[in-house]
Amino acid sequence: MGVLNEFFVLPFLDIAEAPLFFIEVIIGGLSAGVMYSLVALGFVLIFKASGVFNFAQGVLALFAALTLVGIMEWGVPAPVALLLTAAVMVGLAFAVERLVLRPLVNQEHIILFMSTIGLAYFLEGLGDTLWGSNVKKLDIGIPEQSFEIGGVLLNQFELVAAATAGTLVAVLAVFFHYTRVGRALRAVADDHQAALSVGIPLKTIWVIVWSVAGIVALVAGIMWGSKSGVQFSLSLIALKALPVLILGGFTSVPGAIVGGLIIGVGEKIGEVYWGPALGGAIENWFAYVLALMFLVFRPQGLFGEKIIERV
Amino acid sequence: MHARNLILAAATAAVTTALVTAASPVWAAGEMVLPSLVYRTGAYAPNGVPFANGVSDYIALVNAKGGINGVKIKLVECETGYKTDVGVECYEKLKGEGATGAAVFNPLSTGITYQLIEKTWVDKVPVHSMGYGRTAAADGRVFKWTFNFPTTYWSQASAVIKYIGDQEGGMGNLKGKKIAHVFHNSPYGKEANPTLEILADKFGYELIMLPVDHPGQEQKATWLQIRRKKPDWVFMSGWGVMNQVAIKEAAAVNYPMDHFIGNWWSSTESDVLPAGDAAKGYKGANFHGAGADWALHGDILATLYGGDKAKAGGKNFGEVLYNRGIVNAVFSTEAIRTAMGKFGDKPLTGEQVRWGLENLDLTAARLKALGLEDFTNPVKVTCEDHETMGPVRIQQWDGGKWVYVSDWIKPMRNVVRPLVERAAAAYAQEKGITPRKCDGSD
Numbered sequence: 097m098g099v100l101n102e103f104f105v106l107p108f109l110d111i112a113e114a115p116l117f118f119i120e121v122i123i124g125g126l127s128a129g130v131m132y133s134l135v136a137l138g139f140v141l142i143f144k145a146s147g148v149f150n151f152a153q154g155v156l157a158l159f160a161a162l163t164l165v166g167i168m169e170w171g172v173p174a175p176v177a178l179l180l181t182a183a184v185m186v187g188l189a190f191a192v193e194r195l196v197l198r199p200l201v202n203q204e205h206i207i208l209f210m211s212t213i214g215l216a217y218f219l220e221g222l223g224d225t226l227w228g229s230n231v232k233k234l235d236i237g238i239p240e241q242s243f244e245i246g247g248v249l250l251n252q253f254e255l256v257a258a259a260t261a262g263t264l265v266a267v268l269a270v271f272f273h274y275t276r277v278g279r280a281l282r283a284v285a286d287d288h289q290a291a292l293s294v295g296i297p298l299k300t301i302w303v304i305v306w307s308v309a310g311i312v313a314l315v316a317g318i319m320w321g322s323k324s325g326v327q328f329s330l331s332l333i334a335l336k337a338l339p340v341l342i343l344g345g346f347t348s349v350p351g352a353i354v355g356g357l358i359i360g361v362g363e364k365i366g367e368v369y370w371g372p373a374l375g376g377a378i379e380n381w382f383a384y385v386l387a388l389m390f391l392v393f394r395p396q397g398l399f400g401e402k403i404i405e406r407v
Numbered sequence: 408m409h410a411r412n413l414i415l416a417a418a419t420a421a422v423t424t425a426l427v428t429a430a431s432p433v434w435a436a437g438e439m440v441l442p443s444l445v446y447r448t449g450a451y452a453p454n455g456v457p458f459a460n461g462v463s464d465y466i467a468l469v470n471a472k473g474g475i476n477g478v479k480i481k482l483v484e485c486e487t488g489y490k491t492d493v494g495v496e497c498y499e500k501l502k503g504e505g506a507t508g509a510a511v512f513n514p515l516s517t518g519i520t521y522q523l524i525e526k527t528w529v530d531k532v533p534v535h536s537m538g539y540g541r542t543a544a545a546d547g548r549v550f551k552w553t554f555n556f557p558t559t560y561w562s563q564a565s566a567v568i569k570y571i572g573d574q575e576g577g578m579g580n581l582k583g584k585k586i587a588h589v590f591h592n593s594p595y596g597k598e599a600n601p602t603l604e605i606l607a608d609k610f611g612y613e614l615i616m617l618p619v620d621h622p623g624q625e626q627k628a629t630w631l632q633i634r635r636k637k638p639d640w641v642f643m644s645g646w647g648v649m650n651q652v653a654i655k656e657a658a659a660v661n662y663p664m665d666h667f668i669g670n671w672w673s674s675t676e677s678d679v680l681p682a683g684d685a686a687k688g689y690k691g692a693n694f695h696g697a698g699a700d701w702a703l704h705g706d707i708l709a710t711l712y713g714g715d716k717a718k719a720g721g722k723n724f725g726e727v728l729y730n731r732g733i734v735n736a737v738f739s740t741e742a743i744r745t746a747m748g749k750f751g752d753k754p755l756t757g758e759q760v761r762w763g764l765e766n767l768d769l770t771a772a773r774l775k776a777l778g779l780e781d782f783t784n785p786v787k788v789t790c791e792d793h794e795t796m797g798p799v800r801i802q803q804w805d806g807g808k809w810v811y812v813s814d815w816i817k818p819m820r821n822v823v824r825p826l827v828e829r830a831a832a833a834y835a836q837e838k839g840i841t842p843r844k845c846d847g848s849d
Contacts, residue, residue, distance in 0.1 A: 114635070117631075117635050120631060120634070121628075121631055124627040124628070124631050125627070127627070128625055128627050131625075221448075224448060224452070229447065229448065229452035229453060229456055230453055230456070230677070231453040231651065231677040231680065231681055232681075233680055233681045233683060234681075235683065240655075240658075240659070240685070242659050242660065242661060249634065249660065249661075251659050253659075320624070323624075323652065323655060324624055324648050324651045324652045324655070324681065325648075325651045325677075325680070325681025325682075326681075327450070327453055327647075327648060327651075327677075328448075328449060328450050328452055328453075329450035329451075329622045329624065329647055329648040330624075330648075331450075332450060332622050332624065333624060336624070336625065363628070364627060364628045364631070367628035367629075368628050368631060368632060371628070375618070376592075376616065376617060376618040377592040377618035377619060377620045379620070379625070379628055380620045
């Protein structure tokens with residue numbers, strides 16, 4: 097009876113007792129979800145264009161943030177440092193295509209996946225060698241003050257993060273749907289061989305998609321790095337993207353956003369209202385439970401493509 | 408076999424031989440091995456690097472001055488990445504190194520320490536988990552080979568509660584107050600919980616437990632609960648990125664930073680610098696000094712860096728964790744020196760160094776002679792007490808450096824020691840250990 101009370105009565109009474117706090121929890125969840133989506137987007141881009149789960153996406157975010165801070169430490173102004181870092185990420189995309197992907201053309205996806213594991217370790221080591229392992233403060237001028245509206249606490253940084261994610265999705269949507277390159281990317285994603293047969297160069301597409309994923313990683317690295325300092329645990333943010341991808345689907349840009357928001361809100365509500373009954377610290381695994389519950393009804397994720405294979 | 412294959416095989420053999428030769432250490436006569444389990448890479452490297460640098464600099468200084476009574480120390484680092492399995496591998500690899508084997512292991516990880524405790528009984532190599540590890544090991548009657556002086560998480564928790572009581576105008580005023588413990592959801596993070604619970608019963612404060620899962624990059628739910636429950640004080644047992652995020656989140660919910668106290672693994676430069684001005688006022692516990700204003704630091708600077716402060720700064724010179732590495736190395740070398748008093752000025756075995764640890768009497772005069780006056784407290788280890796329950800000091804971040812805001816606070820021995828003995832007795836029963844009598848016969 098006590099257990100039933102803890103799980104099915106008390107949390108709801110708690111919500112009813114302090115509705116403003118409940119709104120704060122939802123807002124907190126949305127802001128966390130936006131941050132997860134930023135990481136998930138990078139995974140989606142590469143998976144969408146090549147069918148490869150890029151294990152190195154979290155490390156790409158770390159490497160981008162390390163590079164940005166490193167360049168800023170030389171005294172370079174933030175906007176210039178941003179451009180230079182973006183250029184480094186594009187350069188990295190060329191290197192990845194030439195040295196990692198090209199030799200593995202026509203190999204199984206699992207081989208390409210394994211190569212991204214190697215890439216992750218290499219980039220982590222390279223970042224350590226180039227920029228050191230100290231925690232670095234990243235300040236590109238994003239305001240961080242909190243303020244209250246109607247008794248609800250809001251934070252400027254989180255609002256900027258939400259705006260950034262929204263802008264990123266809009267830009268990516270335009271890029272995918274209304275540009276020639278974007279259409280080529282979608283063609284490659286749909287069918288490699290058909291795309292090649294109509295003259296779409298796979299190598300160029302890979303460079304483009306890794307460049308875009310690198311720049312998305314830079315944005316994720318900036319937002320997460322501003323929050324925690326730039327340090328090697330930044331690569332672990334990939335873990336936060338996995339339930340988002342499971343839920344939103346590996347091939348959908350909107351799925352990454354909606355999935356992120358659902359996971360963010362779900363895990364915060366779970367932690368605050370149901371966490372105490374389970375000893376606390378449930379949000380990490382609760383996110384996966386939430387995602388798996390969705391999978392029962394939609395195995396391809398909320399927005400993923402349904403794969404039908406005819407026998 | 409084709410010529411190409413022959414050449415390839417020859418080249419491989421040559422490279423392998425060269426690598427094996429390079430990897431095989433050559434031990435000089437009159438030298439003893441001090442293993443150093445470090446994590447200079449991985450997610451926790453920002454904490455591991457300064458500590459490892461402090462240890463290596465101090466040992467380099469000792470060697471530069473002729474070693475310990477003429478015996479040079481060979482410091483052998485082994486990278487663990489803060490991973491327990493790798494740490495155990497390092498132990499297995501290094502325990503027999505050198506002519507007399509490893510002197511003492513400093514695992515620098517609670518997880519690794521837990522794994523080594525039983526191995527050391529067989530291998531006869533002592534483990535010193537300085538300010539971490541299994542708190543019950545403070546009872547030397549049960550844990551013959553494990554030491555955790557100068558103080559433990561339980562002692563620290565009691566000292567922090569004493570400090571809070573003092574800030575509230577007396578321990579009696581803790582009644583009705585709310586104290587939150589934000590902790591890393593791991594054996595390390597949970598170590599202080601039993602002590603905090605007992606003290607909550609004793610002094611009547613409400614204890615709010617808020618665990619944070621590894622790695623702790625997302626803590627919104629935790630800090631929303633703090634905002635709602637409004638604890639009067641927050642005590643944190645965090646590690647790595649968890650600390651930096653917690654400080655930022657505390658600032659984001661406008662929690663008063665001077666009522667937020669981190670334990671000694673949550674109050675380093677790495678923890679506060681990423682938060683910038685928001686970290687001003689944040690407090691932390693410590694059992695040694697911060698900064699580089701001690702005579703020993705001047706000695707290190709002059710001897711190892713030729714007075715080049717910038718070069719030393721690159722090695723985290725004077726940072727909290729660098730200084731902790733120095734303290735750890737001082738304890739190890741002074742224990743070896745103590746053991747030499749009994750066994751002679753020669754490379755010693757782990758068993759002999761264990762005797763040195765158990766009979767270590769690091770006095771204020773000796774600390775002064777080492778150039779560490781008032782840097783840390785004198786330590787006198789005994790057979791019964793492998794912890795010594797040394798005092799703790801509260802430091803506060805002023806935006807540029809740590810400054811002391813309390814005197815040395817003695818832990819509540821009357822509360823902590825019975826807990827230690829009870830836990831050690833339970834362990835002894837579980838493992839079938841007969842506690843030592845500590846009358847000189849064992």
